[in-house]
Amino acid sequence: MSYQRTTQFSPRRGANWNRNQNTARFASSVKLGPVTHTVLVALMITVLGLIYLTQATRATSYDYETQKVDSQIAELATKKTDLEVESARLTALEAVQSSTVAKTMTKPAETNYAGE
Amino acid sequence: MQLDLRKGSRLRLLAILLAVIMAIFVVRLFYLQVVQHEYYVGLANKEQLKQLVIPAQRGEIYALDGNRPVKLVLNETVYTVFADPKVIEDPDKIIDTIQQVAGGNARPKLDELLAKKETRYQIIATKVTQKQAELIKKEKLKGVGFQKGSQRVYPEGQLAAQTLGFVDGEGNGKYGIEGALNDRLLGKDGLLQSVTDISNVPLTIGDKNINKPAQNGDNLVLTIDRNIQSYTERALAEGMKKSGATHGSAMIVDPNSGKVMAMANLPTYNPGEFGKVADISVFNNGTISSPYEPGSDIKTLTVAAGLDRGVIRPDSTYNNTDSIKVEDRTIGNATKGQTGVITMQHALNYSLNTGMVTIAQRLGDGTRITRAARDTIYEYFHDKLRLGERTGIELANEAKGTIIPPTDVDGGAVRYSNMAFGQGMDVTMVQVCAAFSTIINGGTYYQPTVVAGTMDNNGARFTPATAKPSQQNVISHGTSETVREMIHQARVAFHAAQDKAGYYTGGKTGTSQTLRDGKYVDNETVGTYLGFGGSSARELKYVIMVQVSGENMNLEGGKHAMPIFTDISNWLIDYMKLQPKG
Numbered sequence: 291m292s293y294q295r296t297t298q299f300s301p302r303r304g305a306n307w308n309r310n311q312n313t314a315r316f317a318s319s320v321k322l323g324p325v326t327h328t329v330l331v332a333l334m335i336t337v338l339g340l341i342y343l344t345q346a347t348r349a350t351s352y353d354y355e356t357q358k359v360d361s362q363i364a365e366l367a368t369k370k371t372d373l374e375v376e377s378a379r380l381t382a383l384e385a386v387q388s389s390t391v392a393k394t395m396t397k398p399a400e401t402n403y404a405g406e
Numbered sequence: 407m408q409l410d411l412r413k414g415s416r417l418r419l420l421a422i423l424l425a426v427i428m429a430i431f432v433v434r435l436f437y438l439q440v441v442q443h444e445y446y447v448g449l450a451n452k453e454q455l456k457q458l459v460i461p462a463q464r465g466e467i468y469a470l471d472g473n474r475p476v477k478l479v480l481n482e483t484v485y486t487v488f489a490d491p492k493v494i495e496d497p498d499k500i501i502d503t504i505q506q507v508a509g510g511n512a513r514p515k516l517d518e519l520l521a522k523k524e525t526r527y528q529i530i531a532t533k534v535t536q537k538q539a540e541l542i543k544k545e546k547l548k549g550v551g552f553q554k555g556s557q558r559v560y561p562e563g564q565l566a567a568q569t570l571g572f573v574d575g576e577g578n579g580k581y582g583i584e585g586a587l588n589d590r591l592l593g594k595d596g597l598l599q600s601v602t603d604i605s606n607v608p609l610t611i612g613d614k615n616i617n618k619p620a621q622n623g624d625n626l627v628l629t630i631d632r633n634i635q636s637y638t639e640r641a642l643a644e645g646m647k648k649s650g651a652t653h654g655s656a657m658i659v660d661p662n663s664g665k666v667m668a669m670a671n672l673p674t675y676n677p678g679e680f681g682k683v684a685d686i687s688v689f690n691n692g693t694i695s696s697p698y699e700p701g702s703d704i705k706t707l708t709v710a711a712g713l714d715r716g717v718i719r720p721d722s723t724y725n726n727t728d729s730i731k732v733e734d735r736t737i738g739n740a741t742k743g744q745t746g747v748i749t750m751q752h753a754l755n756y757s758l759n760t761g762m763v764t765i766a767q768r769l770g771d772g773t774r775i776t777r778a779a780r781d782t783i784y785e786y787f788h789d790k791l792r793l794g795e796r797t798g799i800e801l802a803n804e805a806k807g808t809i810i811p812p813t814d815v816d817g818g819a820v821r822y823s824n825m826a827f828g829q830g831m832d833v834t835m836v837q838v839c840a841a842f843s844t845i846i847n848g849g850t851y852y853q854p855t856v857v858a859g860t861m862d863n864n865g866a867r868f869t870p871a872t873a874k875p876s877q878q879n880v881i882s883h884g885t886s887e888t889v890r891e892m893i894h895q896a897r898v899a900f901h902a903a904q905d906k907a908g909y910y911t912g913g914k915t916g917t918s919q920t921l922r923d924g925k926y927v928d929n930e931t932v933g934t935y936l937g938f939g940g941s942s943a944r945e946l947k948y949v950i951m952v953q954v955s956g957e958n959m960n961l962e963g964g965k966h967a968m969p970i971f972t973d974i975s976n977w978l979i980d981y982m983k984l985q986p987k988g
Contacts, residue, residue: 349610349611350609350610350611352610369536371480371481371482371483372535372537374480375482375559378476378559382562383562383565
């Protein structure tokens with residue numbers, strides 16, 4: 291009398307195993323303790339802080355440059371307005387009328403029109 | 407291994423003490439950082455965060471030079487120089503430098519100011535220009551500082567002073583266009599909020615920075631032509647000198663747009679030195695702020711109303727007896743002797759009051775100035791030609807004047823008979839000019855304006871102002887042509903020789919009595935002249951109105967105002983390069 295197995299059993303290792311896959315877990319030989327972890331985190335924070343400070347200082351140095359350029363623009367704008375005022379004074383009617391050129395002008399004897 | 411602290415041991419006590427101290431720290435920090443968070447953030451911001459106002463530049467004002475805008479009012483950077491008497495080291499050097507460089511802008515008694523060691527701030531010079539400030543800075547005077555400011559500059563001096571107005575010490579516009587359009591000229595200050603360093607240099611760090619740029623005020627371009635304005639002021643001054651008048655006003659308007667080309671008032675002042683003015687009445691623009699009885703100039707409007715209603719024609723006649731009765735009053739002519747049956751043209755030429763009262767009567771039942779006649783006159787004078795109403799010109803302190811309606815208890819036949827020749831009413835020159843322009847330009851009322859447009863910040867691009875509202879067919883085109891010709895004839899009859907040949911000019915004199923305490927006085931009259939000119943009847947280019955007056959002086963329109971009109975009119979023909987077509 292022979293018995294035939296009706297249920298297929300598969301081992302647990304076989305269920306999680308695929309081709310070309312290691313079934314053994316990798317374990318590093320270097321062990322980091324909690325103190326090392328803390329130091330590393332502190333170092334990372336320090337580095338990040340330094341990066342932030344560097345960038346912030348760099349941005350601030352640009353602020354000084356911007357301020358310098360702004361001052362120059364303001365100074366030039368003031369000079370431009372002063373020149374405009376001077377120009378307006380020189381071309382004012384009174385100044386023109388009392389100029390030597392105006393003083394030598396004479397009234398025309400007659401006026402002829404192009405349409406005549 | 408477990409740390410076992412025995413009850414009552416010193417180590418256990420130390421641990422409890424430390425725990426208590428830590429708890430105190432935690433509570434205190436919680437209070438400072440959570441409960442008092444806003445308060446300390448506020449304190450920190452107060453220290454680090456600065457709010458700087460970016461001042462808006464007040465808009466500049468341009469006039470026209472022909473068609474080209476030129477600057478009439480500018481802004482100049484000026485400095486107030488101050489000293490800290492506690493810090494200064496060499497007061498003699500400071501006094502010498504300031505007096506040499508700032509000159510008249512240095513304050514008097516500098517030695518006394520600098521000797522006040524108990525103070526920290528003494529102004530030693532004001533309105534110092536950029537160049538002067540640089541010279542002072544070169545001397546490196548310890549304890550001397552500068553405050554930047556701005557002031558208005560008027561390169562043309564007194565030109566168009568009342569039209570411009572001025573800016574007071576607090577930066578507010580007063581009178582003229584500075585007063586009327588102060589909000590447009592002011593602009594809006596900007597805001598710079600930023601974390602700053604010790605020297606107040608704004609830094610980009612922080613999350614509360616605001617940079618809102620200032621919006622400069624509008625640069626306004628006036629319709630005033632500086633050459634016409636200058637000549638008008640000169641002609642008015644010369645005319646007043648000849649007549650002895652102490653007050654005078656003149657204005658020139660384009661009758662086809664309402665644009666004011668000149669507005670002159672004498673006596674006048676320099677807006678840059680408004681503080682030195684002794685009599686503040688010179689700030690007023692007489693052409694818009696001083697209502698007066700216009701007198702015979704208004705006869706042109708009465709004639710226009712009569713023509714438009716079809717009750718008269720230029721050749722319509724009436725019997726002139728040099729007086730006419732209205733209810734219980736008898737009205738006489740100023741010019742006597744033109745008696746008999748005469749035409750309306752004749753009545754206008756000689757400025758006869760009887761002719762105008764006759765027109766008023768014909769607007770009624772022919773013999774009386776009925777309610778219907780009064781309604782018609784009011785409709786033309788007030789509703790259509792807008793006398794007694796502000797024109798809306800962009801200048802401060804425009805007066806309204808008074809036209810009494812027929813519904814008023816004082817609006818009876820006698821009042822309206824007087825109004826027919828320009829008495830019993832108060833109007834301004836600008837109202838009369840606008841009304842007169844309407845009856846000669848074809849019948850369109852243009853609101854008077856002094857603003858031609860705006861200029862961009864670089865002073866390169868001109869944007870014209872939107873056209874002011876106008877009203878067409880105030881009187882018919884035919885009426886306008888007829889009344890224009892009648893006014894032309896009124897001038898030609900007496901003054902043709904004074905005008906340049908070949909041009910079309912017209913005008914009407916006005917001599918009005920002055921009211922003192924509600925009664926007409928005999929020893930003071932105001933002389934006016936109102937006229938137009940151009941190449942031909944259909945190409946009128948200008949309306950000129952002149953008014954002269956003086957206390958206890960009898961000034962006449964024909965004698966004292968008309969020559970000023972003629973002078974300006976003949977000059978304008980050349981200036982505008984008009985070609986003769988007549």
